Amino acid sequence: MLRVARGLTGTTASGEELVQETWMAVIKGLDGFQGRSSLKGWVYSILKNKARTTARRDARVTPFSALGPEEADRPVASERYTAGGSWAQPIGTWEVDSPESLLLAQEGQAVVQRALEALPERQRIVVVMRDGEGLSAHEVAAVLELSEANVRVLLHRGRSRVRRALAEHLLGER
Amino acid sequence: MFPGIPTCVEVSQEVTDYLEGDLPAWRRALTRMHLLGCSACRELVRQFTLVKGAVAGVPPAADDALAQDTRQDLLAHFAGGAPDEPDP
Numbered sequence: 001m002l003r004v005a006r007g008l009t010g011t012t013a014s015g016e017e018l019v020q021e022t023w024m025a026v027i028k029g030l031d032g033f034q035g036r037s038s039l040k041g042w043v044y045s046i047l048k049n050k051a052r053t054t055a056r057r058d059a060r061v062t063p064f065s066a067l068g069p070e071e072a073d074r075p076v077a078s079e080r081y082t083a084g085g086s087w088a089q090p091i092g093t094w095e096v097d098s099p100e101s102l103l104l105a106q107e108g109q110a111v112v113q114r115a116l117e118a119l120p121e122r123q124r125i126v127v128v129m130r131d132g133e134g135l136s137a138h139e140v141a142a143v144l145e146l147s148e149a150n151v152r153v154l155l156h157r158g159r160s161r162v163r164r165a166l167a168e169h170l171l172g173e174r
Numbered sequence: 175m176f177p178g179i180p181t182c183v184e185v186s187q188e189v190t191d192y193l194e195g196d197l198p199a200w201r202r203a204l205t206r207m208h209l210l211g212c213s214a215c216r217e218l219v220r221q222f223t224l225v226k227g228a229v230a231g232v233p234p235a236a237d238d239a240l241a242q243d244t245r246q247d248l249l250a251h252f253a254g255g256a257p258d259e260p261d262p
Contacts, residue, residue: 075186076218085181090214091221099227112228131229137194156190163225 001047003128008051022047041139044129048143072164073157077174092171106170115165123158130155179204185215189222 001022006015025046033042071078080089096102103109116124116132129140130151137155141148167173180188180201185208191197192205209216 075189075222081183081186085183087182087212087214091218093217094221094224096224099224099231102224102228103231108228109232112225112232116229116232127229131226132232134230137196152190152194152196155194159190159222159225159229162229163221166225166228167221 001043001133003132004044004125005047005051008048008125018047018051021050025050037142038139040135041142044135044139044143048145069157073160075156075160075163077164091167092173094166094170102166108166108169111166111169112162115162118165119158119161123154123161126151126154127158127162131159179208182208182212182215185209185212186218189219192219193222193226 002015002019005018005022008015008018022043026043029046033039037045076091080087080091082088094102096105096108103112116128119127125144126140129135129143130137135143137148137151140146141151144151146154164174185192185205188197188201188205192202197205209219
């Protein structure tokens with residue numbers, strides 16, 4: 001949750017504060033929790049609402065507007081494909097056979113962490129919630145008040161950027 | 175190219191939908207047919223799966239970055255010139 005809170009607020013200190021406020025609200029509100037959503041999803045909606053309140057107060061609201069993909073958002077650099085949509089320059093093979101060995105190989109973990117920190121805010125929030133915290137896409141959409149389609153786009157772009165950061169690190173591939 | 179089977183570019187655009195199980199069944203089946211015959215796209219799909227797993231596997235110790243930040247703040251504060259005080 002701390003990572004999500006930091007993702008939402010942008011700083012470590014604000015993230016910690018947000019987590020504390022959230023837990024207090026959770027404790028107060030637990031009696032009234034009716035179990036219609038998952039507990040995790042409910043906690044995250046409190047987190048998100050508090051972040052939104054703070055952000056409004058600090059005039060740091062980021063609109064979740066959908067934009068077209070930048071080149072960096074693409075899973076693979078455009079020039080690797082022919083005009084017809086086939087591979088001109090196929091991507092290289094990663095010589096790892098599991099996420100664990102990926103993280104261990106050549107400081108893979110540091111690369112992933114840096115890549116996450118470098119993501120545009122909305123992509124980072126979605127990737128951390130979905131892949132880091134294991135929320136379902138439906139829960140992420142509910143918490144962030146986005147459509148599932150929008151969540152999927154942000155997830156795709158965020159994962160694409162992390163993949164390319166790893167490809168560059170592992171293979172020097174751009 | 176066979177009509178209906180996605181191109182490599184299309185596979186790359188839909189890889190997240192494919193892995194999340196969000197493609198309609200017919201599209202998923204056509205994508206699988208493409209993947210059967212295209213090792214580069216298979217590798218791309220595999221890499222996306224590894225990325226998802228890697229993000230999941232970044233351990234909570236990543237939050238020790240907080241402890242590091244606090245430590246840095248404290249060090250900076252004390253290095254800022256507070257005179258040494260004798261131990262109580």
